[in-house]
Amino acid sequence: MSEPLSPADPQTIEEIPLTSLLQRVQRMNTEGWRLVQASCTRLVADQEVNYSFDRDGQSLEEPDAARLHGMHTLRVRLPMTGAELPSISAFYWSAFLYENEMHDLFGITVNGMAIDFKGHFYTTMIPTPYVTTEPDHGE
Amino acid sequence: MANRSVIPFGPQHPVLPEPIHLDLVLEDEKVVEAIPTIGFIHRGFEKLVEKMDFNELVYVADRICGICAFIHSMAYCQGVEAVMRVEVPPRAVYLRTIWSELARLSSHLLWLGLMADAFGFESLFMQCFRLREGIVDMLEEMTGGRIILGVCRVGGVRRDVEDGALASIVTKVRAMEKDMRQVADVFLNDDSVKHRLVGVGILTKAQAHELGCVGPMLRASGVSRDTRTLGYAAYGAVDFAPVVKTDGDSYARCAVRIAELFQSVDIIRQIVGKMPAGEVGVKVSGYPDGEYHSRCEQPRGEVIHYVKGDGTRYLRRYRVRTPTFANIPALVKMLQGCDLADVPVLVLTIDPCISCTER
Numbered sequence: 001m002s003e004p005l006s007p008a009d010p011q012t013i014e015e016i017p018l019t020s021l022l023q024r025v026q027r028m029n030t031e032g033w034r035l036v037q038a039s040c041t042r043l044v045a046d047q048e049v050n051y052s053f054d055r056d057g058q059s060l061e062e063p064d065a066a067r068l069h070g071m072h073t074l075r076v077r078l079p080m081t082g083a084e085l086p087s088i089s090a091f092y093w094s095a096f097l098y099e100n101e102m103h104d105l106f107g108i109t110v111n112g113m114a115i116d117f118k119g120h121f122y123t124t125m126i127p128t129p130y131v132t133t134e135p136d137h138g139e
Numbered sequence: 140m141a142n143r144s145v146i147p148f149g150p151q152h153p154v155l156p157e158p159i160h161l162d163l164v165l166e167d168e169k170v171v172e173a174i175p176t177i178g179f180i181h182r183g184f185e186k187l188v189e190k191m192d193f194n195e196l197v198y199v200a201d202r203i204c205g206i207c208a209f210i211h212s213m214a215y216c217q218g219v220e221a222v223m224r225v226e227v228p229p230r231a232v233y234l235r236t237i238w239s240e241l242a243r244l245s246s247h248l249l250w251l252g253l254m255a256d257a258f259g260f261e262s263l264f265m266q267c268f269r270l271r272e273g274i275v276d277m278l279e280e281m282t283g284g285r286i287i288l289g290v291c292r293v294g295g296v297r298r299d300v301e302d303g304a305l306a307s308i309v310t311k312v313r314a315m316e317k318d319m320r321q322v323a324d325v326f327l328n329d330d331s332v333k334h335r336l337v338g339v340g341i342l343t344k345a346q347a348h349e350l351g352c353v354g355p356m357l358r359a360s361g362v363s364r365d366t367r368t369l370g371y372a373a374y375g376a377v378d379f380a381p382v383v384k385t386d387g388d389s390y391a392r393c394a395v396r397i398a399e400l401f402q403s404v405d406i407i408r409q410i411v412g413k414m415p416a417g418e419v420g421v422k423v424s425g426y427p428d429g430e431y432h433s434r435c436e437q438p439r440g441e442v443i444h445y446v447k448g449d450g451t452r453y454l455r456r457y458r459v460r461t462p463t464f465a466n467i468p469a470l471v472k473m474l475q476g477c478d479l480a481d482v483p484v485l486v487l488t489i490d491p492c493i494s495c496t497e498r
Contacts, residue, residue: 009369009371009432009433009434011431011432013430034348035349035351036351036441036443036460036463037432037443037445037458037460039445039456039458039460041447041455041456042456043166043455050445053434053441060336071432071434073432090336092349092351093349093350093468094349094350094351094468094469096468097464097467097468103202104178115174117176118427120176120178120444121176121178122177122178122181123178123181124183125180129183129186130186
């Protein structure tokens with residue numbers, strides 16, 4: 001008889017207003033969360049940006065650190081066109097990659113990136129390929 | 140102040156099998172700044188959600204990378220299964236775990252070979268690739284595929300493997316351990332190898348955490364984090380601990396990967412010993428409605444497949460954050476202050492997989 005499998009990876013999502021993004025990210029940083037990823041999703045009428053963090057970073061000095069995983073995502077909503085975001089790279093320097101990606105693929109203007117590739121991070125045949133109205137699903 | 144010059148490194152370079160470009164700002168022979176550029180071959184796989192339904196996307200996930208293909212498809216399937224609350228049969232998740240570990244062995248042996256090639260140790264390179272060939276042969280025996288396995292599906296796996304064949308795989312990987320120890324001995328004890336790796340590209344524990352490192356890069360800097368400890372697939376039934384080194388240099392990163400070779404052999408042995416009987420797949424009906432960040436430990440570190448469905452055949456969003464993407468900021472920091480001659484070795488020590496990153 002095999003042992004039971006472990007429970008799924010616990011995850012939470014918290015939607016916050018854009019005005020409190022930097023404050024919340026700063027707090028995550030102070031509390032020792034690591035930035036796991038940031039990404040954008042286009043919805044029907046607007047779009048959402050997700051910043052995912054993991055708590056394991058707080059336990060750098062604890063030998064059982066790996067058992068303290070838990071992903072928390074901060075979500076902000078943006079208008080479909082003319083969207084602007086403040087960069088979080090003052091708190092998470094590595095965010096510049098995610099932010100340049102959002103700019104090049106989704107056309108979001110991110111102000112204050114640590115390294116700004118000015119639209120040359122990705123070479124795509126179509127500029128900002130995700131800026132479409134609705135997917136056609138190939139039908 | 141010394142004169143500054145800028146040297147372009149890549150995207151075509153003898154030691155770089157993958158297209159990443161670095162603008163290296165030098166003062167004499169020291170790198171003072173490195174600016175990375177990727178995106179030369181961005182393939183837009185994520186946008187295929189608009190054309191392919193969630194079942195067809197498994198084939199896309201399988202083709203994101205030619206080194207860690209299987210774990211991509213597994214991570215994607217896990218994400219969809221979590222959203223749809225699909226209970227995957229235990230035998231299927233155990234098989235997934237075996238294939239994941241064989242993929243790790245294959246990838247780490249490939250990296251060791253490329254590393255040996257980078258510092259001109261051709262016979263060592265060939266030994267590593269000879270060993271890797273044995274692993275790829277095993278994958279072919281079990282799945283019919285050597286690189287792109289094509290065995291994962293939402294709800295399970297496409298192929299079962301007889302218990303006798305699984306026992307044979309354990310015998311084979313254990314027999315390979317002796318050869319792997321010989322190779323490991325050269326990497327860890329040969330003076331010429333140590334000369335290129337020890338003390339080169341040091342990343343402290345705090346830096347590794349702050350820069351969002353993952354995988355062997357992170358563990359070589361003393362952080363005990365391995366996504367497998369989440370217990371996804373059958374890892375919850377396996378007794379293992381993350382391999383951790385504390386020096387944070389290129390040698391430590393090499394040592395972590397070498398130790399993980401033997402750890403993978405042990406995990407395969409444990410999993411085969413506990414292999415449950417039963418089906419290897421369930422029928423899945425309906426469409427995904429919800430979202431989930433599926434995480435797996437690839438050979439290069441944590442990979443994330445984010446899936447978001449809206450109750451239709453087509454996902455609203457599919458996004459893959461690859462481990463190399465997470466390790467690029469650390470590479471940029473490590474390069475600052477290094478000698479120009481060490482740049483190829485440092486780039487290789489993150490085990491870059493730009494194919495994954497250009498999903």
